Amino acid sequence: MTEQRVALVTGSSSGIGAAIASRLSAEGMRVVLNSARSAEQGRELADSLADAHYVQADISDVDQANRLVEAAVERYGRLDVLVNCAGTTKVIPHSDIAAVTPEVWQRILGVNVIGTWQMSAAAAPHLAKSGAGNIVNISSVAGSRPVGSSIPYAVSKAAIDHMTRLLANALGPDIRVNSVAPALTETPWTRDDPFFRAVADKVRQGTPLRRVGTDTDVAEAVLAVLRMDHMTGAVLPVDGGARLV
Ligand SMILES: NC(=O)c1ccc[n+]([C@@H]2O[C@H](COP(=O)([O-])OP(=O)(O)OC[C@H]3O[C@@H](n4cnc5c(N)ncnc54)[C@H](OP(=O)(O)O)[C@@H]3O)[C@@H](O)[C@H]2O)c1
Structure with a gap:
């Protein structure tokens, strides 16, 4: 029997990350769930899945990010998939320049960009041993269009998409790195x-498919990316065509 694959999904106590963790578990993977604060919610979801484990860690803190990866490998002995889903924002109209303080920049980039980097760096040596290592970053349509809840958020998602391209180059052929870029998701x-x-x-x-996305839409896209063995460095929009208008 081949060994079960192990996936670590950051920011999976809620929303899109929770749907991804559930979908990968239903696909037969062992799953490590994570959040920084909502530990009870994360544990409850992990307990409801076939073979899953929850680890509380703030990915913006390098020691906690390293500990999260080590906890996953200690628990299951390997790591095949990292989904970087944890993210944060602050709603600020783009014209309100004064509201975008250095603290806003530091918090949003600290979680979304530096946290994604720290998780990827910590996971890479383990993913490289998998034989089919994958990193999937959850970015956003705001990473490529002048939209989004604030300018720092949109910039952070653009940075994630470029990190995807750069890491795909740096980590191939052992690890594929791709982004899934949702538009508004309930x-x-x-x-x-x-x-x-x-x-x-x-x-x-005003968008071609005329509906808001669901967490299931994004989870299915992550699974599709994991199955697309010849794709790396790509940004897959899951946006009902929102990027076209
Ligand atoms: N919903 C949308 O319309 C949409 C569209 C495009 C992209 N996205 C992206 O999809 C991802 C998930 O969003 P969502 O809508 O599902 O939001 P959500 O329901 O609020 O989930 C966010 C998750 O991230 C966790 N998290 C936040 N900061 C963290 C940190 N520093 N370390 C570890 N975990 C952290 C949260 O848990 P705690 O707060 O308890 O730590 C929670 O589990 C984000 O990256 C977001 O940018 C969302």
Whole structure:
């Protein structure tokens, strides 16, 4: 029997990350779930899956990021897939330049960019031994279009997409690195916020598929990327055509 593959999904106590962790588990993988704060929620989800383990760690802290990867490898003895899904934002209109303080930049880039880097760097030696190592970064349509909840958020997602291309070059042939770039997706992050509700109205009226994405849409795309053995350094939009308008 071939050994079960092991996936580590950051930011998987909620929303898109939770859907990805559940989908990979249903696919027969052992899954390590993570969040920085919502530990009870993460543990509950891990307990509900076939063979899963939760680790609390803030990926923006290098020691915690390293410990998260080590905990996954200690638990299951290998690592095949890293999904960098943990992310943060602050809703700031793009014209409100004064509201974008250095602290806002540091927090958003610290989690979204530096956290993604730290996780990828810590996981790479283990993924390289997998025989089919994969990193999938969850970026956003805001990484390539002048949209998104704030300028620092959009910049952080553009940085993730370029990190994807650079790491695909640096880590091949042992590890494939790709981004999945959703547009507005219904999750706890977006559900009750007036900014995102206004975006949802525009999506329903003015985008080719006329609906907001679901966490399942993104989870299916991650699975598709894992199956696409000849794809690396790519950014896969999961946006109902939102990037076209
Ligand atoms: N929803 C959308 O419309 C949309 C669209 C495009 C891209 N995305 C991206 O998809 C990802 C997930 O978003 P979501 O909508 O599913 O949001 P969500 O439901 O709020 O989930 C965010 C997850 O990330 C965790 N997290 C946040 N900061 C963390 C940190 N420093 N270390 C570890 N975990 C951390 C959160 O847990 P704790 O807060 O408890 O730590 C939670 O598990 C994000 O990267 C987001 O940018 C979302």
